[in-house]
Amino acid sequence: xxxxxxxxxxxAAVLFGLGTVGVLxxxxxxxxxxxxxxxxxxxxxxxxxxxxxxxxxxxxVMVFLVMTVAAAEAAVGLGMIITIHxxxxxxxxxxxxxxxx
Amino acid sequence: xxxxxxxxxxxxxxxIFGAAMMIAQRNPVASVLYLILSLVAQSVIYVQLGALFVGxxxxxxxxxxxxxxxxxxxxxxxxxxxxxxxxxxxxxxxFTKYAVTLLLFIELIFVIRGVALPPVADVVSSQPDAFxxxxxxxxxxxxxxxxxxxxxGVLMLIAVVGAVVIxxxxxxxxxxxxxxxxxxxxxxxxEGTQE
Amino acid sequence: MADYLYLIPxxxxxxxxxxxxxxxxxxxxxxxxxxxxSVGGSLVLALLSFFELKGMPVEARAIEQTLFAWIPSGSFHxxxxxxxxxxxxxxxxxxxxxxxxxxxxxxxxxxxxxxxGRYFAYLNLFTFSMLMLVLxxxxxxxxxxxxxxxxxxxxxxxxxxxxxxxxxxGKKAFIVNRIGDFGFLLGMFIIFWQVGSLDFAIxxxxxxxxxxxxxxxxxxxxxxLFVGAIGKSAQIxxxxxxxxxxxxxxxxxxxxxxxxxxxxxxxxxxRSNVLFMMAPDALxxxxxxxxxxxxxxxxxxxxxxxxxxxxxxxxxxxxxYMFLACGVAAFxxxxxxxxxxxxxxxxxxxxxxxxxxxxxxEQDIRKMGGLRKYIPITYWxxxxxxxxxxxxxxxSGFFSKDEILWKAFSSGYGHPxxxxxxxxxxxxxxxxxxxxxYLTFHGNERMNEETxxxxxESPRSMTVPLMILGVLSVVGGWVGMPSLFGATNFxxxxxxxxxxxxxxxxxxxxxxxxxxxxxLEATLMFVTVALVIGAILLARHLYVRNTEASTRAxxxxxxxxxxxxxKYYVDxxxxxxxxxxxxxxxxxxxxxVDVLVIDGFVNGLARLGALASDLLRFVQTGRVRSYATLxxxxxxLVIGFLILR
Numbered sequence: 008x009x010x011x012x013x014x015x016x017x018x019a020a021v022l023f024g025l026g027t028v029g030v031l032x033x034x035x036x037x038x039x040x041x042x043x044x045x046x047x048x049x050x051x052x053x054x055x056x057x058x059x060x061x062x063x064x065x066x067x068v069m070v071f072l073v074m075t076v077a078a079a080e081a082a083v084g085l086g087m088i089i090t091i092h093x094x095x096x097x098x099x100x101x102x103x104x105x106x107x108x
Numbered sequence: 109x110x111x112x113x114x115x116x117x118x119x120x121x122x123x124i125f126g127a128a129m130m131i132a133q134r135n136p137v138a139s140v141l142y143l144i145l146s147l148v149a150q151s152v153i154y155v156q157l158g159a160l161f162v163g164x165x166x167x168x169x170x171x172x173x174x175x176x177x178x179x180x181x182x183x184x185x186x187x188x189x190x191x192x193x194x195x196x197x198x199x200x201x202x203f204t205k206y207a208v209t210l211l212l213f214i215e216l217i218f219v220i221r222g223v224a225l226p227p228v229a230d231v232v233s234s235q236p237d238a239f240x241x242x243x244x245x246x247x248x249x250x251x252x253x254x255x256x257x258x259x260x261g262v263l264m265l266i267a268v269v270g271a272v273v274i275x276x277x278x279x280x281x282x283x284x285x286x287x288x289x290x291x292x293x294x295x296x297x298x299e300g301t302q303e
Numbered sequence: 304m305a306d307y308l309y310l311i312p313x314x315x316x317x318x319x320x321x322x323x324x325x326x327x328x329x330x331x332x333x334x335x336x337x338x339x340x341s342v343g344g345s346l347v348l349a350l351l352s353f354f355e356l357k358g359m360p361v362e363a364r365a366i367e368q369t370l371f372a373w374i375p376s377g378s379f380h381x382x383x384x385x386x387x388x389x390x391x392x393x394x395x396x397x398x399x400x401x402x403x404x405x406x407x408x409x410x411x412x413x414x415x416x417x418x419x420g421r422y423f424a425y426l427n428l429f430t431f432s433m434l435m436l437v438l439x440x441x442x443x444x445x446x447x448x449x450x451x452x453x454x455x456x457x458x459x460x461x462x463x464x465x466x467x468x469x470x471x472x473g474k475k476a477f478i479v480n481r482i483g484d485f486g487f488l489l490g491m492f493i494i495f496w497q498v499g500s501l502d503f504a505i506x507x508x509x510x511x512x513x514x515x516x517x518x519x520x521x522x523x524x525x526x527x528l529f530v531g532a533i534g535k536s537a538q539i540x541x542x543x544x545x546x547x548x549x550x551x552x553x554x555x556x557x558x559x560x561x562x563x564x565x566x567x568x569x570x571x572x573x574r575s576n577v578l579f580m581m582a583p584d585a586l587x588x589x590x591x592x593x594x595x596x597x598x599x600x601x602x603x604x605x606x607x608x609x610x611x612x613x614x615x616x617x618x619x620x621x622x623x624y625m626f627l628a629c630g631v632a633a634f635x636x637x638x639x640x641x642x643x644x645x646x647x648x649x650x651x652x653x654x655x656x657x658x659x660x661x662x663x664x665e666q667d668i669r670k671m672g673g674l675r676k677y678i679p680i681t682y683w684x685x686x687x688x689x690x691x692x693x694x695x696x697x698x699s700g701f702f703s704k705d706e707i708l709w710k711a712f713s714s715g716y717g718h719p720x721x722x723x724x725x726x727x728x729x730x731x732x733x734x735x736x737x738x739x740x741y742l743t744f745h746g747n748e749r750m751n752e753e754t755x756x757x758x759x760e761s762p763r764s765m766t767v768p769l770m771i772l773g774v775l776s777v778v779g780g781w782v783g784m785p786s787l788f789g790a791t792n793f794x795x796x797x798x799x800x801x802x803x804x805x806x807x808x809x810x811x812x813x814x815x816x817x818x819x820x821x822x823l824e825a826t827l828m829f830v831t832v833a834l835v836i837g838a839i840l841l842a843r844h845l846y847v848r849n850t851e852a853s854t855r856a857x858x859x860x861x862x863x864x865x866x867x868x869x870k871y872y873v874d875x876x877x878x879x880x881x882x883x884x885x886x887x888x889x890x891x892x893x894x895x896v897d898v899l900v901i902d903g904f905v906n907g908l909a910r911l912g913a914l915a916s917d918l919l920r921f922v923q924t925g926r927v928r929s930y931a932t933l934x935x936x937x938x939x940l941v942i943g944f945l946i947l948r
Binding site for chain 1: 113116120123127128131133136140143150154157158161165166170173177187202205206209210212213221223244247248256260263266267268270272
């Protein structure tokens with residue numbers, strides 16, 4: 008194999024950065040959630056890369072669990088979005104300010 | 109350029125492209141589809157890294173279930189892409205956001221620089237308990253990571269219950285007589301269900 | 304007896320607990336029985352211990368009983384322990400004897416009072432404290448008793464606390480006493496610091512070696528102890544509480560302010576005679592203060608119109624005599640006078656109480672007169688006591704007072720001036736006491752018709768103690784008859800074990816200048832008696848024969864009369880010099896330091912917190928994206944920190 012591990016890690020970093028930008032600048036809450044998923048995936052990729060480099064299976068197990076948690080979190084988060092949309096008729100994240108002072 | 113390198117580059121480009129397009133889309137359905145594209149490309153890379161089970165899992169669970177869930181919600185909320193999303197943020201806040209992200213990225217690169225690992229070992233084998241196979245994962249999952257595994261199960265349960273509770277409609281207390289009268293007056297109940 | 308010493312103070316304490324804890328639930332008969340019998344029991348025990356002590360050889364006359372170690376704290380060790388030696392034996396006899404008679408008297412006097420149970424409880428508590436004071440074998444335990452009697456004095460002076468003047472008087476007594484107590488404490492500190500112990504035995508043993516005779520340290524210690532005595536025994540300048548203390552019930556005045564509590568100061572000085580002998584300057588101060596107070600108080604007593612006030616100033620004056628005696632190193636004379644004074648002063652006060660009782664609570668002697676027809680027993684016992692206090696030969700007061708005057712003249716520490724002041728005071732005493740007698744019992748009846756109608760002799764519970772005290776006022780002095788008359792002075796030799804060590808310290812020069820021949824003593828005695836009788840005749844002239852003369856004398860002396868009547872305005876001076884500045888200072892500390900500074904600081908801190916949170920709450924915008932940005936920035940910082948490390 009001629010592809011060094013750092014390449015995969017760099018890819019993960021790029022995806023993570025893209026996800027962060029997306030979270031910070033998008034006003035559509037659905038897109039915001041998807042960017043969060045993207046970030047989680049970037050972390051997964053880093054885990055797989057390291058797992059391969061160290062020849063250990065632990066990374067795979069961790070990815071497995073992370074995916075599970077991501078699913079759970081997506082479910083609950085989307086439930087909340089639905090509820091707020093029901094009351095406020097908006098998907099603008101800036102209007103989700105119920106925790107304002 | 110070996111075959112591996114080519115595959116890697118193509119997949120990487122597609123993944124990044126999908127991610128970038130996802131952010132920039134106006135129509136949320138398009139965003140979901142681009143993300144699915146990115147996920148599939150990432151799955152290829154997983155397989156290239158020998159994570160057979162996890163790679164397939166990515167497509168089935170992530171792209172197949174979670175993204176579909178997103179689509180369901182988009183459909184439920186009837187989003188078409190033209191919604192009023194308020195004023196775009198001011199120039200300063202946007203600048204800080206980009207700057208912060210850039211800094212984060214630079215730091216990560218810095219860290220990666222410091223990682224001294226050998227190139228990836230040989231190609232994937234198809235042995236039943238080879239690296240990355242189902243058996244290999246489950247060997248660990250049910251022994252050393254049993255406790256987190258069980259906890260994740262509980263977490264799933266909580267998430268399911270939580271999602272149902274959160275998204276439930278507010279209901280006034282229905283008295284038995286009312287339900288009986290609803291049954292007795294078919295027109296009214298039919299109107300009620302047309303919400 | 305050594306095993307039973309603790310019972311002497313314990314019995315009144317039990318009486319206090321019974322009467323005090325069961326207030327309102329006991330019938331009067333039980334209260335009286337408990338109150339009187341507890342002191343009576345102590346009296347019996349005191350007599351037994353006295354006789355046991357008497358039966359012991361002179362050198363070994365000391366019985367000690369240690370109950371338990373009270374403060375075993377490293378090098379500071381104090382026990383609850385009692386010492387019975389000749390001095391404390393005299394004191395417990397006086398306290399329990401006179402105390403018992405006063406308790407019995409109170410049964411009659413306080414019969415109609417609502418606070419009957421409370422009264423006897425306090426009285427027993429007082430007796431307990433006083434006994435602790437005189438039986439203690441160390442300074443600290445004595446101080447406990449000292450404070451205890453101060454407390455009981457406050458409680459009993461302000462017994463009728465609903466009356467503002469009474470509660471004020473109680474407070475005044477306590478506060479003025481406290482000033483003295485502060486001096487006492489400082490004196491104790493110095494003693495402990497140098498000697499390392501507060502036990503009387505150890506201190507008196509070690510003092511000559513630890514202190515340098517005549518040095519500033521021992522003088523300071525003695526003066527500070529004396530300050531305590533000034534407060535407790537009402538000498539100049541801390542006497543102001545005693546006249547006001549007459550607000551309390553008359554038996555209280557008799558017990559506390561005539562016979563026992565005020566004598567605690569004298570007891571303390573005599574107990575510490577070894578220390579005082581090592582500080583001649585302090586002794587001189589004691590003598591000067593004593594003499595000055597004696598004269599000063601006597602002048603005020605000349606013109607007072609309240610029967611109890613006259614007796615109060617008389618007490619202050621007689622206490623001055625006792626301190627004068629101590630100041631010229633005639634310690635046994637001082638204690639002797641303490642004893643005789645207890646008899647006749649208590650009798651005078653109880654007699655006054657009887658008069659007040661008969662006069663339906665009238666205390667102004669200008670409204671009395673001719674009472675001897677109506678209350679003969681009171682009258683005759685009162686006269687006996689007056690003869691005693693004046694110092695008519697044969698009475699107890701004659702022997703004790705004369706002893707003091709002689710020693711003031713002849714002792715190595717004495718001086719003819721002291722004798723002269725004592726003589727002058729004796730004349731004034733004779734004058735004002737007989738003035739009191741004449742105005743109260745002789746002459747025209749100046750009371751209104753209704754009061755006259757109610758005049759009656761007191762019940763037997765009151766008159767019997769009067770009679771007993773009358774007898775004691777006569778024979779009580781016979782134990783101290785001077786060698787002049789051919790008898791041995793039992794009293795002086797009785798106290799030798801206590802004063803012996805002190806007399807050893809007298810420097811040679813002083814010893815040489817002391818003493819005098821019998822002829823001189825007799826001459827001085829004669830002069831005193833003659834002048835005293837002259838004063839009595841003058842009083843008789845002014846107040847019985849020719850009452851207009853007294854009115855004319857008063858008018859002619861105008862300003863002087865007002866000055867004396869207003870007790871030299873001492874209270875007013877104190878008010879301006881001490882009380883008001885102090886109140887001003889306290890107000891300053893309250894209004895400025897406490898309210899502005901301290902409260903301001905604390906409230907300011909709270910307001911600062913509120914202000915900060917008022918500003919900080921704007922961080923909670925509720926907007927997820929801002930939070931996320933901050934979040935990301937934080938992550939950047941953390942990773943950066945980890946990289947750089």
